[in-house]
Amino acid sequence: MHMQPTSSMKEEFLQKWQMGLQIYRPLIDNTSVSERRKAIKLSADVAMASLRRGTTCWSRALIQKTATEDNFLVRQMLSGIKAETLINKKLPKVMCHRKIVRRSKKILRRRKSRSAIEEVAAKARKLVKKKTQGLRNVVPGGEFMSNDVLLIQETLDYIVSLQTQVNVMRSIVDAAEAGSERTAYYLGKLKFAIEDG
């Protein structure tokens, strides 16, 4: 059912990402490194999210998050692909305020016999709940997934997309680095050769 990042996914991601970076090119006077980094990351994120074409919750949430930081970029990148609706759609209100829910549950909970076994079970359950909440915080849009099944599903998809993103970016970085290293290497070799004779 779920896969590793495929070649076509990676290609598509790269293309979209490049397209996003092109948008920044005219504004090349963003000389600061952090500006550039941000540009790179945002376009990468949008590219990754747009791979899913709005079918998954996390991708929509991610696009909307990016839109808050750079609306223009998002619009440009998604132009033509149902972009407008995606951006304009307001994020749904948080489904449940967990603190409030927890408190009211506490009140309502009737006293049950506290056997040792039950306490262990309850603790385990609490732990799992905490972890799922932690997962919600990590996955974009997770707060809006009250359904655990959906959460896990989205996580799966998100992980695959992240892997794609990381793979492509790393390859680019390798190439870019190798380029500069190549030059350095050969300069060194040249020097060596010259010195040798």
Place this chain on the structure above:
Amino acid sequence: CCSSSFEEMDVNEKEEFSGEKRNTSYDSADNHPSDWRIPGSNPVSAPFGSYSTENLITASCSPSQMMDSFGQTLWYDPTNLQAVGYGGFSGGHPSSSSSSCFRGNMDRSLEMGWSMPNLLPPKGNGLFLPNASSFLPPSMAQLPADSGFVERAARFSLFSDMVNQPLAKPESVGLFLEGQCPSTEVNVGVAHNDASTAMKGPNVRSSEQASKPNVSEDTQSSGQKGGETSSKGFDSKKRKRNRQNSEADQSHKSEEEAENNGDKKRNDEQSPNSPGNKTNSGKQQGKQTSDPKDGYIHVRARRGQATNSHSLAERVRREKISERMKFLQDLVPGCNKVTGKAVMLDEIINYVQSLQRQVEFLSMKLATVNPQMDFNLEALLAKDVRELQLRGGSSSATPFPQNMPMVYPPLPHGFMQQTLSSIGRNISSPLSPINGGYKRQETNGWEGDLQNVIHINYGAGDVPSDPEAATASLPSSNMKVEP
């Protein structure tokens, strides 16, 4: 002879099951002790009061490991079973002949009970009647010595023994189980059986695909099993069962969960916590038509578990979750040995966070390495390099283009080591992670233009799969370069 008749009866009963209303009392059973012998008739079901189906269908469908551990701990002593069975039987049964026959069957049922899996009916919407019956005897020990009860139990085990088809007589079993508060144990036993046998299958089935042989195929079908015929008779049993066994169920549930947590922590939310989806599916089950088109997911309760619509929906949910967690296990590296929800979730969170951090790091790196953010050039260059590399791997006589004195070393450091030391295949040189991550090179690049561009590095494995090929090829080609 006997066996065939029973099978026949089972099939018939199964068909009739959905339509019938089984409300006959216990007592009538006593009057017809030999009824069970009559093939094709429906005597057995008649005497037994209404009993919700669900409880019978323990489903081998306890694919979850929790059931497994659970069952094991609560397993009862086989020897006990026999004694009880026999003793009870002789006490209660009116006709000696039937009793002897019964005993023989009892034997078999006992054996089968222990050997478990084989017993399960191969297909269908089964009740694990066989299982259920085999478990009955032990529980009988705890029952008040009701001869009539015992007799029915005995009958039942015989019944189950013969049955190869999934029986549609939940009521009969239910009858016995109702009497026992420790229906939990019985259920556990059954669950255990089912679990051990059915463990292999994916846990999609909250519906009743019971038995063994078919476990694998049946479980393949997704959770949407439309139209289980057995679900028709569901409602009435369910409600009655609910009232009577709510206590048993609760204790059972807590036990179950305690056991579960030992092995696999489940995110159990008790019925009070029902969010929207649970109540929805509950309602669905309330008014089920076994129509596949209506889109409901038909679920059957397992034996001995709460037939609350909430709990049923909950179980479906839980199984869905564990199914997906399995996928996650494959995806997240290093999760194979981890069991337990909490730990797995932890791993998943860490992995996602690490991926996100990698993205940040890589983008920062790109920003510094390439101020122009001009990546296309790199790609093109790397393409040539890559081609070189590939060719270089095949033969060492690759001509090296002079105009492009660039060989793209996948691992600059390793590369330099090798060339500078002029050593041939120094394959053992470790891959120095450029980015601080781990690399594994994939030689199957992309299709298309950008195909050979870039090494696709998979960032998770710490032992690169075939770096040797790449690094080995380099020295040879690089040798040429050296003056």
